[in-house]
Amino acid sequence: MPDVQALVNDFLIKLKKRKIEGSQATARHTAELLRSVISQQRVPYTNQAAALIDAVRAVGEKLIAANPVELAVGNIVRRVLHIIREEDLSLTTAAIAGLNLSAASDGDDDDDGEQDEHTVLSAAAVAAAARSTLRPPSLQTLLEDIPESAAIPRTSSSGGDSEGKSKSADKSSRTRRLKHDVIEAVNELIQDITSCHEQIAEQAIEHIHQNEVILTLGSSKTVLEFLYAAKEKKRSFRVFVAEGAPRYQGHLLAKELVARGLQTTLITDSAVFAIISRVNMVIVGAHAVMANGGVIAPVGLNMVALAAQKHAVPFVVLAGSHKLCPLYPHNPEVLLNELRSPSELLDFGEFSDCLDFGSGTGSPLLHVVNPAFDYVPPKLVSLFITDTGGHNPSYMYRLIADYYSADDLVVRRRNALGN
């Protein structure tokens, strides 16, 4: 499948060169790429899910390596893996249920006797395993007393297990159905990613009251839609936009807001502390939300969050579900950050003579630091608004768990070790 390979390479280069801006665009591209990877993937008769998972993982690993700080890539890869597992699971349970039904009604299958019992057990185990991975065990599971430790290992093998069993039944239709279902689900995911703005914006009216003064920094499409949605509902409020040096995306946001008729004031980043005492709410976008409720955000937001905390101003983060990352950050300021070009801060032409100043050791006297992201710790965040509603930072780990399989959280590490 040369065309998929070409697509993957193309996307890799784009990621490496940071040609794709914004986590939403990255997420959508990743999902579309993985969809074509899945559709092109030739599936063997046995162990289809594993084959798909392997294919997605192989591509996903490369994508993650291409831009490790763009967490949306990893998120989408994990989401797709989760989708495959889920679809496989539901197909298996459905097939087994059908098998059971037929076995019970027919009753003349001689060799089905012990196998039947095994399948029933297996189906229950699979269901329990699926639940126990991320969901709390159901009351039934607790009552039936199926040991979780026994159930979990079966999850990974359950696909192949039941595959082997139902081989005789209707393999051809099942083969098609798994791939079809997965692609359907990925399409839904893409749909979700593209429409997350609207879903977040729908909640705007609940959070913005009349005559509110809102501060934001930099530019975020989610924030723009959010504010505009409130404005459309006839709320009148004022927006302070901090320009967000060194990229000055705030200018862009201010322009958009003005074009949509909102009362907008553009301020410098340095005036944030001066202004925040008169602000009712800070609404910002995020780059990624970590499982502990911390936020990887455009640079400068930690400062804004601290100022907001000092003046007891609510600090609200808008994030689509593709930004929810199941990882816990360690030293995120350094490890989940990237340094951009110094030319955004200093004019090389102007400072060329300074830049090659060498001291005795030969290292230049002048350094320029231009980080792209800030880490906002969870204690500074008042509220997350995602497409599923508002959440506390301390709840994010649970929300995130809904979207991912526990097996995939470590997928990157396992792959990294494997290679």
Added chain:
Amino acid sequence: MQLKRKSYNPTESLLGASPPLASPSSRVIGDGEFSEESSVGWFRRSNSAKFASSFSGGFDLTSVKSSETMGFHQVKKPVVAQPKEEKSGASAVVEPQVNKGLSSSSGAKPSKEKTTKAERRALQEAQRAAKAAAKAMTVSEGVSTSKPVKQQPAQKKDAPPPASSIAASDRKGGERSMEKERRKDIPAPRMQFDDRSRVEKAKKRAVVNQSEARNRVELFRHLPQYEHGTQLPDLESKFFQLDPMHPAVYKVGLQYLAGDISGGNARCIAMLQAFQEVIKDYSTPPEKSLTRDLTAKISSFVSFFIECRPFSMSMGNAIRFLKSRIAKLPLTVSESEAKASLCADIDRFINEKIVLADNVIIRHAVTKITDGDVLLTYGSSCVVEMILLYAHELGKRFHVVIVDSHPKLEGQGLLRRLVGKGLRCTYTHINAVSYIMHDVTRVFLGSSSVLSNGTVYSRVGTACVAMVAHAFHVPVLICCEAYKFHERVLLDSICSNELGDPDAISKVPGRMDINFLDDLTNKDNLQLLNLMYDATPSEYVSMIITDYGMIPPTSVPVIVREYGREHLWIQ
């Protein structure tokens, strides 16, 4: 620049660390003389008021000429006879003068309250007469006997304060009582620019033709906000029509307007030097007194400066110093002597309060820098720059982080100068301050003013840097000369601030791609806010390094109280 050079000579002789520190206190003691004088002035004043009222008919009804003739009368009399004029008072006065301790203030208060408007008027007339007499006397007599010369300063001392207050109130068109003038604890409320009628009045007086900016930010309506760039050509064309304006003042005013001079110290020095020029070229118009006329003149120049750019609080302190010097000028001295003494005063203020103070601050601050430190500074403060350069000269090995912010980007100039001197620097912008703060060991910040509740009023963004440093438990050291301390209090950055050119925001120097707002400047619902200052709460400040030593922010009111006012400025 000159300031920097001066401070960079290893001027051990200038400092010796202790003299400048000790000097204020020694002066306070030395001020016994001064307080004595002022108290004498008090007694004298009440006397002369009485004296004047008794002769009031003559003074009020007769013309200036008659008072002059009266002056000549006095001259003709033997000088020794002059105290005799104040029959009852003279002897009574001498006594308190001798045995009086420091009851000047307690004694002054009740007598102050007693003076009514009419009395003051009479007093003023009396003083005018006395002054005329004195002038005639100095001309005719020169230095004759020792007794009158001794006596006279004491007597003449009383003239200036009411004169200046009346001059000021004449100018303002408002009624300001002497008491109020004296009680400087409560500064007069500033001009609020959301008051329509007052703004209109101010506009009629204004020299600089200002058109108000459109799209002003609602929160900041009380601050002056004008279209930038329109005044300069207008003012230039007016050069020949403004005859009373001194060229030196005009030049400095234009420099303020164009932004060529910025930074509290530089602006203050430029202003004082312009006034020095004014004083050198000044000649008292006939039938006017130097103290009153010069004060009025300086006040008009000050309002011109304020039209060009609002004053910083430190400059207000400098103006108060100058005015009080003029007011305290003995009437007996000739015009040339008075001018020379004022120029010397100004020189001394610049030297002691700014240059020497910076030297002391540098010595103090350098003790806080150790090898391996990473020092963060924000924007471009000349004191901090001197500290860094001096520490580098001493051979300390440290790293400097310069944090900068749009639109002024003052840090680039500092960066260039420091790198040119061989310091290791890291340059970044204010948004990245929480990224870089992990590595920083000390934060050195300059300040435009330190207010008596410990709030540091400084370049916008300082509060952000101090806040982040506080969050990361990095000590914040504010370097500020004591003449910038002010008894006002501020809680936020909204009530008192200065608005810069809003259009400066939409452009980013060296970044042609940032042009989103080019066509939007006329939109009604877009406002650009370019604040110049912000107020850093005292809780973020670990220490203030000033010429009186290193103090916590809670000690600022103590400095203002103990060393402020006269003690600070009059020595």
